Amino acid sequence: MKPMTLILNDRVGLIxxxxxxxxxxxxxxxxxxxxVVGRKIVITVLVKNFEKAKNVLERNGYATAxxxxxCVVRIRDAPGSxxxxxxxxxxxxxxxxxxxxxxxxxxxxxxxxxTDKPRPTRxxxxxxxxLESA
Numbered sequence: 001m002k003p004m005t006l007i008l009n010d011r012v013g014l015i016x017x018x019x020x021x022x023x024x025x026x027x028x029x030x031x032x033x034x035x036v037v038g039r040k041i042v043i044t045v046l047v048k049n050f051e052k053a054k055n056v057l058e059r060n061g062y063a064t065a066x067x068x069x070x071c072v073v074r075i076r077d078a079p080g081s082x083x084x085x086x087x088x089x090x091x092x093x094x095x096x097x098x099x100x101x102x103x104x105x106x107x108x109x110x111x112x113x114x115t116d117k118p119r120p121t122r123x124x125x126x127x128x129x130x131l132e133s134a
Contacts, residue, residue, distance in 0.1 A: 002050040004064050005072065006057070007102055007112070010041040018043065018062060025056045035074065037110045040103035042072050069118045072102070073129040077109045088124050089115065 008014060015034060022029055022045075031046035047053040054064050075081040082101075089096060095116040102110040115121045 002047070004045045004047065004050060004054060004057075005070065006043045006045070006062055006064055007072075007110075008041055008043065008062065010036050010039055014041065015043065018045070018057065021056060021060050021062075022047070022053060025052070027053045027056065035110075037074065037108050038103040038105040040110060042102070042110060070098075070112050070114050071118065071121050071125060072110060072112045073125050074108050074110055075129055077104045077107055081109070082111070085111070085125065085129060088128065089121065092117075092120060092124055094121055094124070 006018075015032070019029060019032070027047055027049060029045055029047060031044075033044045035042050045053070057064060073085065075085055086096065086099075096113055097116060098112075098114040100112045102112055104110075113121070
């Protein structure tokens with residue numbers, strides 16, 4: 001099984017639509033996690049047939065924006081929060097390759113990052129920040 005992460009504009013019925021599309025193609029959802037921050041939703045779906053699910057969703061207009069090497073974290077939307085997170089990675093000698101602040105609701109921000117060491121990144125960050133995707 002492999003996780004697939006989608007970052008989309010939130011709307012009523014979105015999870016229903018995605019689960020319908022996968023079910024219609026006989027793709028079983030083994031796990032699903034969804035988190036809304038601001039106007040965005042991060043949906044992580046665990047499926048056995050990753051490539052088929054990815055192709056089906058993309059054909060239906062749902063881009064799977066992040067590959068498995070990205071980590072999506074929820075940080076406080078406050079001065080110094082990004083510095084705290086990036087300092088932890090710096091101390092571990094982990095290089096950030098890409099970083100995107102996806103959304104904020106005034107209290108929390110969703111940040112997607114890709115590093116040169118994905119597994120250690122997850123280990124370090126999961127102790128201090130809620131991980132939104134596997």
